[in-house]
Amino acid sequence: MTLNHPKLVDLLKKAYSAEKAAAFAYQGHAASVKDETEKKEIRQIEIDEWIHRKEVLQIMNDFNIPVSKYYEFKFYIIGKVISASCHIIGWFMPFYFAGRLESGNVCEYFRMKQFFNSLGINAYDEMLYEMGIKEKEHEIYFLEKIKTNKFLPFYEKYFSWGNNQSFNNIDLDKKYPVENSNHYCKK
Numbered sequence: 595m596t597l598n599h600p601k602l603v604d605l606l607k608k609a610y611s612a613e614k615a616a617a618f619a620y621q622g623h624a625a626s627v628k629d630e631t632e633k634k635e636i637r638q639i640e641i642d643e644w645i646h647r648k649e650v651l652q653i654m655n656d657f658n659i660p661v662s663k664y665y666e667f668k669f670y671i672i673g674k675v676i677s678a679s680c681h682i683i684g685w686f687m688p689f690y691f692a693g694r695l696e697s698g699n700v701c702e703y704f705r706m707k708q709f710f711n712s713l714g715i716n717a718y719d720e721m722l723y724e725m726g727i728k729e730k731e732h733e734i735y736f737l738e739k740i741k742t743n744k745f746l747p748f749y750e751k752y753f754s755w756g757n758n759q760s761f762n763n764i765d766l767d768k769k770y771p772v773e774n775s776n777h778y779c780k781k
Contacts, residue, residue, distance in 0.1 A: 622677025
């Protein structure tokens with residue numbers, strides 16, 4: 595079966611490769627922190643990213659969507675550069691930019707769900723919803739680590755993410771069930 599939705603196909607390909615970049619970045623991030631609890635927590639987030647990659651590939655395989663060699667190369671390089679940089683840019687920046695990245699990733703999965711739904715396909719609703727919610731949990735984890743840091747207001751002003759700004763409209767304390775989640779991440 596083919597998927598006649600170019601934006602969805604491209605989003606799946608990007609997400610598949612970007613999950614690898616994120617996992618590589620978290621390997622470096624976990625290795626760069628001194629606190630053992632933080633190491634374990636970041637390693638769990640890395641594992642979550644590998645699981646998301648596997649789930650996206652499952653969807654791609656269902657529609658015979660090939661993996662993009664270009665995205666694989668591009669995101670491999672990005673992931674490795676970020677991983678290495680975690681050892682030299684201090685403690686705050688890896689937490690800040692990981693949270694900012696996760697904030698945007700949330701909507702990838704909700705957009706995929708919306709695109710599938712526009713084609714009358716609901717088979718992936720639960721999986722995509724869960725991946726989006728997991729990305730939101732990652733965002734909140736990183737924000738909690740830095741929410742009182744003196745640099746956060748400056749970074750929030752210039753990078754548009756922090757205590758008062760997010761790239762998604764999900765509130766984990768008041769989250770909607772899968773069947774009522776279509777208003778998430780609407781532009």
